[in-house]
Amino acid sequence: MKSIGVFTSGGDAPGMNACIRSVVRTALYLGIDVYGIKYGYNGMINGDIYKMKSYSVSNIVQRGGTILKSARSKEFMTKEGRQKALDQLNKRGIEGLVAVGGDGTFTGANIFFEEHGIPVVGAPGTIDNDLYGSDNTIGFDTAVNTALDAIDKIRDTANSHDRVFFIEVMGRHSGYIAIHSGIGGGAELVMVPETSTTIKDVIDTLKGGRDNQKTSSIVVVAEGGEQGSAMEVAAKVANELPDLDIRVSTLGHLQRGGSPTSYDRILASRLGMAAVEGLVNGKSNVMAGVVDKKVTYTSFKLAISKSKPIGEDLMRMVEVLSI
Numbered sequence: 001m002k003s004i005g006v007f008t009s010g011g012d013a014p015g016m017n018a019c020i021r022s023v024v025r026t027a028l029y030l031g032i033d034v035y036g037i038k039y040g041y042n043g044m045i046n047g048d049i050y051k052m053k054s055y056s057v058s059n060i061v062q063r064g065g066t067i068l069k070s071a072r073s074k075e076f077m078t079k080e081g082r083q084k085a086l087d088q089l090n091k092r093g094i095e096g097l098v099a100v101g102g103d104g105t106f107t108g109a110n111i112f113f114e115e116h117g118i119p120v121v122g123a124p125g126t127i128d129n130d131l132y133g134s135d136n137t138i139g140f141d142t143a144v145n146t147a148l149d150a151i152d153k154i155r156d157t158a159n160s161h162d163r164v165f166f167i168e169v170m171g172r173h174s175g176y177i178a179i180h181s182g183i184g185g186g187a188e189l190v191m192v193p194e195t196s197t198t199i200k201d202v203i204d205t206l207k208g209g210r211d212n213q214k215t216s217s218i219v220v221v222a223e224g225g226e227q228g229s230a231m232e233v234a235a236k237v238a239n240e241l242p243d244l245d246i247r248v249s250t251l252g253h254l255q256r257g258g259s260p261t262s263y264d265r266i267l268a269s270r271l272g273m274a275a276v277e278g279l280v281n282g283k284s285n286v287m288a289g290v291v292d293k294k295v296t297y298t299s300f301k302l303a304i305s306k307s308k309p310i311g312e313d314l315m316r317m318v319e320v321l322s323i
């Protein structure tokens with residue numbers, strides 16, 4: 001393989017830059033040309049592609065976001081869009097791709113490979129940590145620490161005013177950020193999409209806390225849960241317990257930015273290197289991951305479709321530690 005392309009796609013995640021750096025430097029080290037493809041699949045379709053040098057990735061290992069920009073491409077979902085993308089790659093002699101992103105990115109890569117046989121190796125980059133085949137995804141650790149920092153600060157004011165706070169964290173269909181930041185932040189309750197929590201459960205927990213002389217409480221709500229947003233959950237609870245002083249805080253996109261933690265920088269560097277080495281060794285249609293501290297490769301199909309449970313033990317831990 002003489003020439004590869006690298007792109008980031010879907011929601012950005014802290015550590016994507018460290019991954020791009022690793023892909024570019026590993027490829028150059030192996031004597032392979034690298035092209036940066038901007039705006040994910042949209043840039044592939046539109047030919048927003050440039051040759052990268054070692055210096056192209058200088059001073060980015062510590063930066064959040066992605067220097068290659070990102071997008072969710074509607075056009076790539078069409079056969080015509082994918083044909084245009086293929087033409088752009090062929091024009092430049094790009095023989096393989098490293099895709100950094102989440103389930104949408106790998107769904108696209110899988111179709112592209114099946115249709116046109118272009119080898120693609122993925123590196124999991126999403127704060128949601130919802131991909132099977134890697135214990136952690138790039139950006140998850142940073143997002144949890146960002147959420148935790150916010151929860152700690154909210155706890156100060158909740159405590160001063162004897163309030164109940166409902167804090168909404170990101171994670172479309174995934175409770176990973178919620179459960180990790182909830183345990184780390186000492187939440188009374190964590191509501192995740194993976195398990196059912198009724199409004200009665202919330203009320204019982206809050207009442208139990210009061211009975212145990214707690215004066216303030218934190219409930220972490222993952223977006224996409226069955227009871228709705230933190231705002232909706234808070235409204236339902238306020239209806240039943242009008243004497244509580246309730247506030248809501250939605251952390252939103254601040255969880256997607258910021259300088260990556262050391263964990264994410266190292267993970268991203270490992271996975272970028274593993275993706276290039278995988279491509280060179282003939283792997284395709286797989287996602288590089290780290291499972292039990294070892295680099296592994298999992299088919300895109302499995303990475304996207306198989307669930308990675310958040311762990312019953314963690315859910316139980318919230319219950320035990322919040323009495």
Ligand code: F6P
Pocket residue numbers: 011102126127128170171172223256
């Ligand atoms: O997939 C990452 C993620 O941050 C989810 O947690 C969230 O639901 C979604 O992206 C938000 O997407 P957007 O940036 O398009 O609003």
